[in-house]
Amino acid sequence: MVATSRHRTEPIAASHDAAVLHREAVWFARYLVDAVPSDALIERYVRADARVLQDAPTARDEAVLAFVHRHPWSVGLLDAGTAFMRGAPLLRKKLVVMMAVLEATPDHIAVTAPVEDAGMARLVWRLGRAGAKAAVKLVVGSALCALVVRR
Amino acid sequence: MSTDSVVDAIIVGSGPSAVNAAYPLVEAGLTVRMLDVGNRDSKYAGLIPDGQFSELRRTDPDQHRYFLGDELEGIGFGHTGAGAQLTPPRQYVCKDTERLQPIASESFFPLQSLAEGGLGGAWGAGSPPFSAADLAGFPIALEDLQPHYEVVADRIGVSGTRDDLMPFLGPTFALQPPVEVDSNGEGILRRYATQRGVLNKAGMFLGHPRIAMLSREHRGRLANRYWDMDFWSDAGKSVYRPKWTLDELKTFASFSIVSRRLVRSFEERDDGEVVVTAANVDGSGTELHRARSLVLAAGTLGSTRIVLRSMGHVDRRVPIVCNPHSYAALLNLNTLGQGVRDERHSMAQFCLVHAPDGHTRPFTVGHFYSYRSLLLFRLIRDTPLPVRESLTIMRHLSPSLGALILQHRDTPSPTKYCSLGAGEDAPLEIEYSLSASEQRRIDDVEAEITRGLRRLRCIKLKTMRPGHAASVHYAGTLPMSATDVELTTSRDGRLHRTKRVYVADGSVFPSLPSKGLTFTMMANADRIGCHVRSTLRA
Numbered sequence: 001m002v003a004t005s006r007h008r009t010e011p012i013a014a015s016h017d018a019a020v021l022h023r024e025a026v027w028f029a030r031y032l033v034d035a036v037p038s039d040a041l042i043e044r045y046v047r048a049d050a051r052v053l054q055d056a057p058t059a060r061d062e063a064v065l066a067f068v069h070r071h072p073w074s075v076g077l078l079d080a081g082t083a084f085m086r087g088a089p090l091l092r093k094k095l096v097v098m099m100a101v102l103e104a105t106p107d108h109i110a111v112t113a114p115v116e117d118a119g120m121a122r123l124v125w126r127l128g129r130a131g132a133k134a135a136v137k138l139v140v141g142s143a144l145c146a147l148v149v150r151r
Numbered sequence: 152m153s154t155d156s157v158v159d160a161i162i163v164g165s166g167p168s169a170v171n172a173a174y175p176l177v178e179a180g181l182t183v184r185m186l187d188v189g190n191r192d193s194k195y196a197g198l199i200p201d202g203q204f205s206e207l208r209r210t211d212p213d214q215h216r217y218f219l220g221d222e223l224e225g226i227g228f229g230h231t232g233a234g235a236q237l238t239p240p241r242q243y244v245c246k247d248t249e250r251l252q253p254i255a256s257e258s259f260f261p262l263q264s265l266a267e268g269g270l271g272g273a274w275g276a277g278s279p280p281f282s283a284a285d286l287a288g289f290p291i292a293l294e295d296l297q298p299h300y301e302v303v304a305d306r307i308g309v310s311g312t313r314d315d316l317m318p319f320l321g322p323t324f325a326l327q328p329p330v331e332v333d334s335n336g337e338g339i340l341r342r343y344a345t346q347r348g349v350l351n352k353a354g355m356f357l358g359h360p361r362i363a364m365l366s367r368e369h370r371g372r373l374a375n376r377y378w379d380m381d382f383w384s385d386a387g388k389s390v391y392r393p394k395w396t397l398d399e400l401k402t403f404a405s406f407s408i409v410s411r412r413l414v415r416s417f418e419e420r421d422d423g424e425v426v427v428t429a430a431n432v433d434g435s436g437t438e439l440h441r442a443r444s445l446v447l448a449a450g451t452l453g454s455t456r457i458v459l460r461s462m463g464h465v466d467r468r469v470p471i472v473c474n475p476h477s478y479a480a481l482l483n484l485n486t487l488g489q490g491v492r493d494e495r496h497s498m499a500q501f502c503l504v505h506a507p508d509g510h511t512r513p514f515t516v517g518h519f520y521s522y523r524s525l526l527l528f529r530l531i532r533d534t535p536l537p538v539r540e541s542l543t544i545m546r547h548l549s550p551s552l553g554a555l556i557l558q559h560r561d562t563p564s565p566t567k568y569c570s571l572g573a574g575e576d577a578p579l580e581i582e583y584s585l586s587a588s589e590q591r592r593i594d595d596v597e598a599e600i601t602r603g604l605r606r607l608r609c610i611k612l613k614t615m616r617p618g619h620a621a622s623v624h625y626a627g628t629l630p631m632s633a634t635d636v637e638l639t640t641s642r643d644g645r646l647h648r649t650k651r652v653y654v655a656d657g658s659v660f661p662s663l664p665s666k667g668l669t670f671t672m673m674a675n676a677d678r679i680g681c682h683v684r685s686t687l688r689a
């Protein structure tokens with residue numbers, strides 16, 4: 001785990017540190033598809049992060065990411081907490097990058113491909129469940145996010 | 152360096168307008184030299200295996216190379232304007248343009264091309280011909296274009312049919328039968344059939360689009376195989392690319408192409424020759440090419456640059472028009488939760504016309520694309536929900552999602568213009584804004600279309616306005632004019648105040664109706680090519 005003080009004081013460029021990005025890849029894949037990604041996918045995430053996310057992070061991004069690094073369980077809540085924020089928060093961008101990596105491989109196709117014939121009843125149930133989960137996460141996540149950013 | 156032989160015609164560019172202007176000249180045995188920068192995709196074409204999109208996703212371990220790009224260029228943030236829709240295998244079409252064709256603007260960020268085949272290497276192949284109403288204000292009539300529509304439709308292969316859109320898309324010419332509509336589009340068309348009376352009364356009509364995509368084998372190209380890979384690969388050559396015509400041109404002895412050349416300017420000499428100055432983009436220095444006539448087809452912005460520079464018009468404003476463009480993200484309730492066929496093509500599934508005043512007055516045209524053939528992360532990126540739940544929702548909704556892409560008509564105005572500054576590498580400066588009344592008309596039309604869509608059981612989730620230049624339909628800089636005015640062209644495409652310089656791309660369209668211009672531009676380029684042929688023979 002990365003020490004708090006380090007993240008408070010160092011610029012986020014430190015998060016381009018390969019070891020940190022490796023860990024992020026694992027946390028993010030677990031969150032998104034409930035699976036540990038292969039080494040090849042982790043490498044791809046590390047490369048994508050470095051290439052795609054080159055903007056300097058804001059103080060808010062730094063705080064959110066530092067918290068995630070210390071408490072990986074919080075990824076989902078902070079993802080929800082930042083979903084409505086303006087200017088595409090870095091955590092969300094990183095999750096979308098990981099999502100792209102996970103989609104462009106046969107490894108996780110069963111949980112990333114479109115569901116084409118769910119039937120109306122199952123569709124309504126699944127969408128309702130996802131919507132309810134999202135709503136709860138948005139409430140808890142927004143509160144957590146406010147705390148993390150204020151600290 | 153000076154190239155030795157004088158050819159009958161030099162054509163600048165190798166995009167849709169250039170190859171179609173060249174064809175009648177080359178066919179007649181006239182010597183034609185094409186000058187083009189000619190960037191190519193050297194990476195992706197060979198990487199993409201043959202097969203269905205869904206099958207490749209299930210089986211190809213290297214899919215990330217073309218779906219995301221070797222440089223991960225397929226994962227982008229923040230950029231929604233012109234070109235945001237280009238997949239990694241198509242991005243070569245705009246390579247080098249920032250450096251070699253600079254633009255200075257606060258309001259207009261166009262997509263340009265220095266590729267072999269131009270933007271036609273990535274276009275959506277929507278090919279609606281202009282109707283008589285669309286040509287209002289042009290110094291040419293539909294009858295002038297009609298024979299060239301026929302020729303070009305056969306050359307490039309256009310599919311479509313006679314249906315409710317006939318009055319808006321004009322008479323049927325060398326059409327192939329329509330390509331199949333996918334499950335998503337079919338659901339909406341079925342609903343349309345039950346609501347036709349009410350919708351038609353409100354001025355809304357649906358039907359098959361005209362697409363430059365084959366439903367039958369033609370000129371050595373295959374019928375679409377419904378692999379849903381048309382955004383990524385040209386395997387089978389079903390979708391028209393100017394490269395297919397270029398390959399045909401190369402089989403003629405009288406045709407030659409000199410690539411890696413950036414044309415800077417031209418000069419007409421008293422001895423009847425046009426001298427063209429071109430820079431070698433891979434080296435330094437320039438070379439001169441000589442011809443009895445010159446046809447500029449470097450794309451509207453490319454040709455405009457060359458003309459303004461050649462004629463010494465520093466900071467002189469010329470008009471520009473471009474279809475205002477919006478996407479409506481739609482959820483199609485007709486097919487929600489139902490099975491869908493994987494076999495489909497990726498292009499427009501149906502065409503929608505909004506014509507409350509009938510086909511003789513201006514109307515608005517849209518094309519519906521299903522959200523298939525792309526990965527979901529692009530949708531997830533734009534959804535304000537936690538990524539994980541967004542994935543679940545999009546996995547279930549995406550088979551019934553689509554986008555209605557609208558192109559609104561555009562006419563010149565004092566707030567839409569471009570000019571070229573002094574200096575060899577001066578940027579083309581462009582200013583573009585819509586007046587309040589133009590914007591109001593667009594909003595009103597979109598509101599009426601949204602009401603019609605509801606009757607079709609399509610819910611609009613979001614409207615996206617990706618910026619002024621995003622339609623990639625640029626025109627009107629050197630408009631055809633019946634009177635001999637500087638920086639305009641004659642009805643035959645000759646640049647006024649010149650004897651042998653012609654313009655064959657979108658520059659010559661005085662305005663843009665609510666339709667993709669490229670098919671008409673190709674027909675007009677063929678028309679101009681035929682005219683140049685007869686002047687050269689004379």
Ligand SMILES: Cc1cc2nc3c(=O)[nH]c(=O)nc-3n(C[C@H](O)[C@H](O)[C@H](O)COP(=O)(O)OP(=O)(O)OC[C@H]3O[C@@H](n4cnc5c(N)ncnc54)[C@H](O)[C@@H]3O)c2cc1C
Nearest residue numbers: 164165166167168265269270275277414449450453667669
């Ligand atoms: C994603 C996308 C989808 C589209 N979909 C549609 C559609 O469905 N329907 C439709 O009607 N239109 C569509 N378009 C627009 C269409 O692609 C353009 O209208 C068309 O390509 C313009 O053709 P052109 O020949 O005038 O110019 P371009 O295609 O821009 O080609 C210009 C050519 O000139 C060359 N060139 C430029 N400057 C120089 C120079 N100085 N010296 C030498 N060579 C030069 C370039 O190398 C290139 O070969 C789409 C465009 C895009 C990007």
